[in-house]
Amino acid sequence: MLAPSVPPPPVRPRHPPKIQVRDLRLSYGGQEAIRGISFDVDRNDVFAIIGPAQSGKSSLLKCLNRTIELVPGAKQSGTITIDGLNVDELPSVYNLRRRVGMVAPLPVGLPLSIFDNVAFAPRAAGFKDKHELAALVEQCLRQAALWDEVKDRLHTLGTKLSGGQQQRLTIARALSHEPEILCLDEFSIAIDPVTTMRIEDVLKELKQRMTIVLVTNLVQQARRLASRTMFLWNGEIVEEGPTDVLFSDEPQSRKTYDYVNGIFG
Amino acid sequence: MNLPPAPVAGTRPLSVSTGSPRGPRRSRAAVLGESVLEWVIRLCGISAILFVFGIFFFVLREGVGFLFGGLKLGEFFFSTEWYPTSLSNVRYGVLALIVGTFSVTGLAMLIAVPFGLGAAIFVSEFCSDRWREGLKILIELLAAIPSVVWGFIGISVMNPLIQEVFHVPVGLNVLNGALLLALMSVPIMVSIGEDALKAVPDSFREASLAMGATRWQTVRRVLLPAAKNGLLAAILLGVGRAVGETMAVLMATGHAVNIPKSPFDPVRTLTATIAAELGEASVGSPHYQVLFIIGILLFTITFAVNLVADLVVKGTAKG
Structure with missing residues (x-):
């Protein structure tokens, strides 16, 4: 609806990956943050990225929607393709960013009303019809499990909500441009465990319709949600594979075992 | 060794403690x-x-x-007749002066607000670091030019320019004064407006851009609402500057007591009247005293503008 250039992908039993990353390198002013990584993310899947701070997880997400271009001094090489198309060669970066929703670690409530927060991206994309907009806002807030709490005060400031509500508001906002890929960067860092579980339930729902890339510091969260997990360390992949394998007693790497079992890191 | 008794919380703030336990007390x-x-x-x-x-x-x-x-307040506020030195027909009507002040200020703001805010947005959001530094130095330089120099520019540059461009007989008029005032208040608006925009957290910009908004959409839909109080304060401080300005308007507006019918009519402002006449009025005379009443009027206007600006800025702090 909002990304008219991309028709919904045909459902096939064994389809090509949604995202392909090949030999991605990234440096900030000469200092390497990502050192040549390659991986695939399947369609309608939850793909978790774990690893300690400074391992390049957030930078990787920024490469996916090309917001890395806004960071001064950042230099990127390698290719990222979505649906087989190189993101660097797409005609409209704005369109790309609408296709790749992003939820930041700390909820950023724009200084607008709850309604305007969710309606922001559709309006920026040129969405005008008031009734459709209202319906879309309601749908997104429902999907983010926030509607019942805010339906009576849609026109109060979004920044007045509690931390957990604001985080769900940013998820509703990310859904408002109907992304095919939803990236979440440590979404539970500022919210309590109960709210975290509510959002995790939301994510399980959303998986039916979109591909989710989940960066998390909570290894158990990856275990609960993701079918594949990647363990990044210092800008390099230590191990990438089915989540069951990474969390088993015999992952490929000893380091993985130690990390997911809390022996270090 | 006996340790000194531990300070009881609340009896003495820790920051006043005098050196290390063994060190000497402060002299x-x-x-x-x-x-x-x-x-x-x-x-x-x-x-x-x-x-x-x-x-x-x-x-x-x-x-x-x-x-x-002695002063008839009705005449003071509603008469356009300003004959303070007339022997037979003394009149102290300042309506024309008030209209003069507000017409010059108003036109100046019509020019300065879009320019000032536009420049603030450009400097804060669109320009590269190197350009920004250069521009800020230039803008601050603009603020440092003495107003008598602006007046000189009004007489020697703008006057013939306005005559030529608009084919009017006199170039010393509302438009001339307003252009000068605009140039003088733009630097204030730019530097305060830029501060207001810079105070908006970067996370807002990132969130907006990550949702596929363009830079201009980010400015219009996120930054302007977020910084609106600071920007309003910038405008009001510019207004205060323009209302109080004396020398440049005295030199550039033609200094004729007159209710202007177009921007090309000369006017006289409250400030310019005080500046021009106070030296010649004998101390204590009604003329002298009425000039001070004009001063009170000006004081009230600028005080009101500053107060509003202040309240608006307080609004920013509350968020």
Whole structure:
């Protein structure tokens, strides 16, 4: 609806990956943050990225929607393709960013009303019809499990909500441009465990319709949600594979075992 | 060794503790010096208040005798006849002067607000770091030009330019003064407006851009609403500057008591009247006193503008 250039992908039993990353390198002013990584993310899947701070997880997400271009001094090489198309060669970066929703670690409530927060991206994309907009806002807030709490005060400031509500508001906002890929960067860092579980339930729902890339510091969260997990360390992949394998007693790497079992890191 | 008793929480702030447990206590001179310094600083702060009240009191004292004895307030505010030195037909109507002040200020703001805010947005959001530094230096330089120099530019540059471009007989008029005032208040608006925009957290910009908004959409839909109080304060401070400006408007507006019918008519402002006539009015005469009443009027206007600006800025702090 909002990304008219991309028709919904045909459902096939064994389809090509949604995202392909090949030999991605990234440096900030000469200092390497990502050192040549390659991986695939399947369609309608939850793909978790774990690893300690400074391992390049957030930078990787920024490469996916090309917001890395806004960071001064950042230099990127390698290719990222979505649906087989190189993101660097797409005609409209704005369109790309609408296709790749992003939820930041700390909820950023724009200084607008709850309604305007969710309606922001559709309006920026040129969405005008008031009734459709209202319906879309309601749908997104429902999907983010926030509607019942805010339906009576849609026109109060979004920044007045509690931390957990604001985080769900940013998820509703990310859904408002109907992304095919939803990236979440440590979404539970500022919210309590109960709210975290509510959002995790939301994510399980959303998986039916979109591909989710989940960066998390909570290894158990990856275990609960993701079918594949990647363990990044210092800008390099230590191990990438089915989540069951990474969390088993015999992952490929000893380091993985130690990390997911809390022996270090 | 006996340890000294641990300080009980709340009896003495920890920051006043005097050195390490074994070190010497602070000397009496140091303690005295500090309290003297504290008083000096307090005095400086209070003196600012004293000066403001002192000025207001002085201006009021010079004008109050005539304000309550002799001046017809109806004539003062609603007559355009300003003949303060006439022997047979003395008139003290300042309506034309008030209209003069507001017409020049209003036109100046029509020019300066879009320019000033546009420049603030450009400097803060769109320009590269190197350009930004250069531009800011230039803008600050613009603020440092003395107003008499602006007046000189008004007479020697703008005057013939306006005559030529608009084919009018006189170039010293509302438009001339307004252009100068606009140039003088733009630097204030740019630097305060830029501060207001810079105060908006970067996370707002990132969130907006990550949702596929363009830079301009980010400015219009996120930054302007977020910074609106600061930007409004910038505008009001620019207005205050323009209302109070004297020398440039005295030189550039033609200095004729006149209600303007177009931007090409000459006018006279409240400030310019005081500047031009106070030296020639004999001390204590009604003319002298009425000039001070004009001063009170100006004081009230700028005070109101500053107060509104202040309240608006307080609004920002509350968020």
